[in-house]
Amino acid sequence: MTALLRLSSAAFALAVAAALSGCGSDSAMDSLSSLNPFKKDQPVAEGNRTSILAVSDPTRGITNGRATIGAATALAAWSQPGGTATNDPGNVAGALQGVHYWSMKGGQSGFGSGMMGLSTSKGRGISARPVAADGVVYVYDAAGVVSGFKVANSGATWHVGVYPAGARASVGGGGLAVTGGRVYAATGYGELLAIDVATSSIAWRVKLDAPARSAPAVGGGKVVVTAQSGVVQAFDAATGAAGWRASTEVSGAALLGAGSAAISGDTVVVAGSAGQIQAFDMATGSQKWQASITGGSSISAITGLRDASASPVIHGDAVYATGIGGALVALDLKTGDVRWQQPIGSAETPIVSGGSLFLIDLENRMIAVDLKTGKVIWAQTLPLKPSSSRKGSWAGPVMAAGTLWATSNDGRIASVDAVTGALGVNTEIGFSGAIAPILSSGKMMVLAGDGTLIAVN
Numbered sequence: 001m002t003a004l005l006r007l008s009s010a011a012f013a014l015a016v017a018a019a020l021s022g023c024g025s026d027s028a029m030d031s032l033s034s035l036n037p038f039k040k041d042q043p044v045a046e047g048n049r050t051s052i053l054a055v056s057d058p059t060r061g062i063t064n065g066r067a068t069i070g071a072a073t074a075l076a077a078w079s080q081p082g083g084t085a086t087n088d089p090g091n092v093a094g095a096l097q098g099v100h101y102w103s104m105k106g107g108q109s110g111f112g113s114g115m116m117g118l119s120t121s122k123g124r125g126i127s128a129r130p131v132a133a134d135g136v137v138y139v140y141d142a143a144g145v146v147s148g149f150k151v152a153n154s155g156a157t158w159h160v161g162v163y164p165a166g167a168r169a170s171v172g173g174g175g176l177a178v179t180g181g182r183v184y185a186a187t188g189y190g191e192l193l194a195i196d197v198a199t200s201s202i203a204w205r206v207k208l209d210a211p212a213r214s215a216p217a218v219g220g221g222k223v224v225v226t227a228q229s230g231v232v233q234a235f236d237a238a239t240g241a242a243g244w245r246a247s248t249e250v251s252g253a254a255l256l257g258a259g260s261a262a263i264s265g266d267t268v269v270v271a272g273s274a275g276q277i278q279a280f281d282m283a284t285g286s287q288k289w290q291a292s293i294t295g296g297s298s299i300s301a302i303t304g305l306r307d308a309s310a311s312p313v314i315h316g317d318a319v320y321a322t323g324i325g326g327a328l329v330a331l332d333l334k335t336g337d338v339r340w341q342q343p344i345g346s347a348e349t350p351i352v353s354g355g356s357l358f359l360i361d362l363e364n365r366m367i368a369v370d371l372k373t374g375k376v377i378w379a380q381t382l383p384l385k386p387s388s389s390r391k392g393s394w395a396g397p398v399m400a401a402g403t404l405w406a407t408s409n410d411g412r413i414a415s416v417d418a419v420t421g422a423l424g425v426n427t428e429i430g431f432s433g434a435i436a437p438i439l440s441s442g443k444m445m446v447l448a449g450d451g452t453l454i455a456v457n
Contacts, residue, residue: 097425130176163189174214178197187212203240213228266283275323412433413425413433
């Protein structure tokens with residue numbers, strides 16, 4: 001989260017870049033798009049709008065209570081960056097010990113090298129969260145290569161270059177989804193591709209309105225992706241045929257590597273760069289509602305940025321969303337009406353389980369809130385290296401067998417009891433966990449900012 005393309009002045013640019021270096025993922029927010037040459041003026045979307053404004057720290061003076069969580073259930077695949085089409089993996093079965101299992105050093109192999117590993121590019125880290133299915137984890141690296149690796153032993157299945165002919169430099173933005181025997185890749189080159197898992201051949205390839213801002217979301221036979229221009233596009237998952245297009249508001253300063261959409265039934269919910277959450281009809285692309293999650297806490301926000309940067313979570317009949325503008329909100333899935341809001345900002349996608357929601361805020365606190373009221377149940381400050389020369393930040397969480405796990409950009413992993421908030425494992429893994437981990441086949445997969453892929457047992 002370090003590179004700034006353009007803001008109103010050089011001094012302000014430096015200030016925001018410094019702030020970005022200390023929150024969420026170093027590379028998940030590694031570029032701002034206001035100087036995007038593909039950017040087009042977009043009409044202001046119609047629909048109901050709700051402005052959310054809060055000013056106090058909701059964790060102040062709390063007495064830690066006990067959160068309620070759901071039973072651990074098996075998750076067949078971490079098919080999308082948020083785990084599922086609804087970004088709601090919940091409490092995944094399979095306890096973790098927090099022990100290093102295997103790792104592959106970034107740069108050991110690149111596309112066509114014949115060696116195992118991930119490619120990195122000078123000056124640009126990896127921003128896309130991995131996905132996994134059928135015992136294989138898929139990664140989109142900074143050099144424009146999609147690779148598959150066996151979770152059990154790190155064995156490579158295939159590497160596919162998704163950069164267009166003549167591309168000379170790596171770019172940020174985009175990500176992956178895997179479902180139905182295909183890996184879908186939205187790229188910073190302004191393309192969306194479908195790769196056949198069995199053969200590694202490219203089934204179809206289409207142009208986007210602009211470079212991808214988000215990873216694709218797949219559901220209901222469609223692939224939905226948001227471009228840096230703010231245009232949301234839907235494509236047929238089988239053929240790549242273009243479907244509907246819709247517009248979202250675009251901020252003058254926006255982030256790459258942002259959250260992917262959430263899909264449930266006939267509704268897709270999209271988080272925008274101007275701090276808005278919008279719901280569209282999956283069949284037609286018509287807007288159902290819009291709500292704003294800007295204007296939250298000045299304590300837990302990044303000055304000058306409004307991104308609803310985390311993926312929205314659909315759980316039951318509600319949408320839970322947060323962003324770096326400093327607010328956490330629960331919305332009615334059907335109407336967009338606000339059920340509750342809290343001045344808690346985050347760049348990370350929350351986890352919902354049972355009667356509780358869990359997230360890491362911009363102050364590196366793991367926080368549990370009551371799902372019905374939004375009231376803070378407990379808050380746990382995650383540890384960082386006191387001697388570090390950079391401001392540390394944590395990414396996550398994921399929940400495995402009732403335990404929350406997170407990774408830090410100073411090379412640590414930590415676990416927190418989801419019920420009590422008690423800190424458990426706190427250990428170094430030696431790699432910067434700049435991107436939120438995922439769960440697959442009884443392992444936690446951590447993708448470091450330098451391209452190292454780590455399996456934790």
